[in-house]
Amino acid sequence: MDRTVAPNAVAAVSEARQWDRLMKLAQLGAITGADGSPGVNRQALTPLDRTARRLVVGWAEAIGLTASVDMLGNLFLRHEGTEPGAAPVLSGSHMDSQPAGGRFDGIWGVIAALEAVQALREAGIATKRPIEVVAWTNEEGSRFAPGCMGSMAFAGHSAPDTWDAVTDGEGMTFGAELRALLDSEADLPRRGLGVVDGPKPHAYVEAHIEQGPILEDEGIDIGVVTGIQGSRWFLVELTGESAHAGTSPVSTRRDAVQDMVRAINALNALMEDPTDVLRFTVARIEVAPNSSNSVAETVRFTIDFRHPDAAVLTARGDAIEATVKAAVKNCGVAVTERFHALPVAFAPEVTGAIERAAAAQGLSAERMPSGAFHDAQFMVPLCPSGMIFVPSRRGISHNPAEYSSPEQLAKGARVLAQVLAELANS
Amino acid sequence: MDRTVAPNAVAAVSEARQWDRLMKLAQLGAITGADGSPGVNRQALTPLDRTARRLVVGWAEAIGLTASVDMLGNLFLRHEGTEPGAAPVLSGSHMDSQPAGGRFDGIWGVIAALEAVQALREAGIATKRPIEVVAWTNEEGSRFAPGCMGSMAFAGHSAPDTWDAVTDGEGMTFGAELRALLDSEADLPRRGLGVVDGPKPHAYVEAHIEQGPILEDEGIDIGVVTGIQGSRWFLVELTGESAHAGTSPVSTRRDAVQDMVRAINALNALMEDPTDVLRFTVARIEVAPNSSNSVAETVRFTIDFRHPDAAVLTARGDAIEATVKAAVKNCGVAVTERFHALPVAFAPEVTGAIERAAAAQGLSAERMPSGAFHDAQFMVPLCPSGMIFVPSRRGISHNPAEYSSPEQLAKGARVLAQVLAELANS
Known part of the structure; x- marks a missing residue:
């Protein structure tokens, strides 16, 4: 990596833009929690989910990224590399929420990756490898169980038709709702599922709120996730x-x-x-x-x-x-x-890159396991993978009271920008 | 009572007509139970409930009865007496079902009373007192809790606006759904609630399936209900x-x-x-x-x-x-x-009339308490009240497998016809 260019990208990360996008997305399915907190109910494959995806595709296309969708509805927003055939670096998370969820779980990982890529582009930094921002389908599993369907199918952990007959509380099937989503996105290029049609990803990095109290309690900026239970x-x-x-x-x-x-x-x-x-x-x-x-x-x-x-x-x-x-x-x-x-351990290449980025930016960081499962755990067999956590207020998640501050989220996006720059040039 | 006329009325009770009406009503909200039994889901104040009421009003008007509705949606179908100002005899039950209910619980009590009154009229038997067939609103309490709202309000047990804010599983209020019902029946004469505008009922008799196994197990035709727990x-x-x-x-x-x-x-x-x-x-x-x-x-x-x-x-x-x-x-x-x-005991005038009718018709009868609550229990403070039970197959109720045969139900309606003739001439 050219260590002289990363600081420009880091500086180009916009705390305000990232927060504004999260707040716009939080309007799609806005609910109010018992304590008055503004939460989100935007479950997988609902009309609100489709609207949210359109919004994100619009932002991505406006900065020159290319959108595509696979047969599981996983959405990819590609920043081209200087070596277009090179294995891409993937970064993202999910856009679906719990029925009484918060404004940051999952969606921040997608918006942070978009922010990081936008910052790289605005700073004029070309990367050798493509970077793909990804939004995995149905990570929560609250409407259609289990969670992580998109990432499991992508990784070849499960066949893509495994869940076609799974029903939600209203008796709608996952298969039918997925087809409805894909029909509504027929204008977006369709790509092959997973790594069938291309090289394995070079690496995968997922930014996420901690959903636990440790970083807040200890006053730490960045969690370097070592693995998932x-x-x-x-x-x-x-x-x-x-x-x-x-x-x-x-x-x-x-x-x-x-x-x-x-x-x-x-x-x-x-x-x-x-x-x-x-x-x-x-x-x-x-x-x-x-x-x-x-x-x-x-x-x-x-x-x-x-x-x-x-x-x-x-x-x-x-x-x-x-x-x-x-x-x-x-x-x-x-x-x-x-x-x-099963429990997974993340790759030293990725945890190391996160620690280096945090240190270079003067941020405190701590190694920690994840109690929640994440799409990242299904990437582990495919490529070096890892996750960046930022603090969650009181550790509350799956709840409208879930909160991370604009500043905390911006720190996470800045670390992610530097990590992506390093991995996409390695 | 003119004991010479009752046998004509008893003979005029039509097993086929009563069964046919019950089967027509069972089409409104037809469901299939786990064992394939044909059940009913027609809960209180739903569109299906309204349709069912219209059907019954049509049958009643065709034989010369006069329909009216009170502010709780209780529906009355009046057979005029030779002394129109005399206190009426009331007989009926409820038309709403459980969400996975049977074809007889409640609705048979309404149809049996209609059948009994029709038989009296066809036999040319005039009664001194009016007889009113009544369908009480929301006896089941499954959509809006508690049950017996219509009879409780009629009897002055509870104020008529007590349950206005009670919501169903979808958040609809009882008050709003009741108004919608009344709006849809604006063409029917509105009567005062309960006994405010007229004399107390002279007596109340409710026909109902047993909902327990005793009559079937012992091979008894008629349960003479002594009270309700x-x-x-x-x-x-x-x-x-x-x-x-x-x-x-x-x-x-x-x-x-x-x-x-x-x-x-x-x-x-x-x-x-x-x-x-x-x-x-x-x-x-x-x-x-x-x-x-x-x-x-x-x-x-x-x-x-x-x-x-x-x-x-x-x-x-x-x-x-x-x-x-x-x-x-x-x-x-x-x-x-x-x-x-609280537990109630029924009146000897009514239990006696039921026993006399069964004996006169050569039917076996047995005194028994009721485990289920019924609208009848709220009539006890108002007037001599009682209930007639017929056998329930295996005692099953609140279930599509609920069943009483056409013959068992006809026996019950014949006893009811004779009881109503006796009470309406006393």
């Missing part, structure tokens, strides 16, 4: 029988709510962890017919289980089905695993 | 904080799902009953944001608690709020009682 998602389906709440004796019922409570009690025991490292969450419950005076016929509930140690992830995760089946008394049970991502 | 409904609202399922340590969470599980465990202990008489049900749960990887911020769940003994109903019901509050660890809690109906 493993995640396993399960769906538990209990099938009992509906009955009249006034007439049916409790002893004869096949009550799916009561069996759900038995199952969660047993899972809580299985997942006990005095070290508080293990993450076990039941956060989505659907009851039918969901009428206060009709005994529940069916309950579907989700399990989100994470651990940084692959051995723990495997042992306790593999015990979930048997634990649920032993606990349930009166209902039929089906346990389906819907997502399985 | 008491019911109390509660809504529990837990308010925690959403957080990222991967990053937020379990120890720091305010997880509303986990507090719900704690509360239900404690309530199960409170409601334990080795005699299996007590009915305790949690059947409706709403989680927000209901996303598998966002810790639940809020949970709302319902409690349906019933007992035939007023002392038990009071003691354990009054302990619910403290039990929930003691069990919950990390969330804010609100417990609201939404329905409170």
